[in-house]
Amino acid sequence: MFFYSFNTHTKLPVYKCTDKTYAPNMKNDVLEDNDVIQDYSYLIDEIANNQNKQAFIKLFKHFAPRIKTFIKKTGLSLNEAEDLAQETMITVWNKAKLFKKDKSAASTWIFAIARNKRIDHLRKQKHPIPHTEDLLNESDLNINNHDLIIEKEQMFTYIKSEISKLPLEQAIVLKKSFFEGMSHIQISKDLSIPLGTVKSRIRLALTSIRKKMKGLH
């Protein structure tokens, strides 16, 4: 029931999409007939369950160019970016079974893999990631808050449109962090602005995005 409350209380932006083949999960009442959000989660499930290479090709076509540009931006060479984009996509194929669509959108999951590939490429040791079992082991934590209430793919699409509305000064700081490999201290030096200003821009940006995400629950 919460699922539907999202649709009625939130104006979902309309997205142009040319391919409806792999979006059978989307409810028709969510969107107008001709506008279907590409359901990348479904494509990953197809790989996990049916080793579907067509699904992989669709994912590759969307994500590989983006991963390559992302990695190239972070300062690695064209060849390294190309290799890491390919490696990321092969990992998507190999780890498809570990993808949980109630936990994250496909884009977020694939971005995390690409980011880890970049970090692991630069370091001797693997990037440490919080183990999901740990939260479950902390027995008095209320995990129920985080049950699937709205579909993560829809949430991603909505949050992405909200992120594009962030003030430029906040977006610049985030982009320097993700794409230029700068810590908040380096960003402060790079932009010649006080450390406190960088911190408050990060805080403002993340608080407003988090508020939008919570508003969907």
Added chain:
Amino acid sequence: MHPTHHPSYEILLDYAAGNLPIAPSVIIATHCSICQDCNDTLDTINITGAALMDDLNDDIFDFSSLDKVLSKLEFQSNENDTKIENNNGVFDFNIPKTLQKYIPDSFNWKNLSSGVKTAELLTDDGFNLDIYKIKSGYQIPKHTHTGFEYTMVLDGGFTDNQKYFARGDFSLLDNSSEHSPKADPDKDCYCIVSMNSQIKLTGPIGRFINLINF
């Protein structure tokens, strides 16, 4: 128990974007693995990164690489990933899984003082990661650092500058902070600590010890 002292948003962002060295990253990952609130913030950061990446289309991408990638795809069986070994045998409290792979099977504790033992877990990029055991009731002499000190409590607790730190609590100090943490009177306190600096004792006796030790 929920942690009450958390890493700031900018530290979480540095970690999530890969701009924090590995040793402090292990501490942040471990904290986030047992702190729902920071885990949610990480989700927000990851969605933000993914959304920004989604706008980076590359019109000149050469799709001839697709064939090469397709040829490398192998049939995936239903086997589960190998489980991480449980190293809890070394300690009588629960070590978060996130941290377990950095804990060696056997420990060579080094006595730092009568009340503090340490063991090194890793060192990289100027930062080391150590596990500290502070004897119950022991107070570490007043000191500062020449750089940063990241700490997370694994078991027990300590009081420092009138704040209390329990399991999961995080602290980040720089060279401007002087402190003298004191472990709970009834229980040994275990922490993971990452520093890129040296400890400088600042109390009257401490300054004398500095002369002998360093």
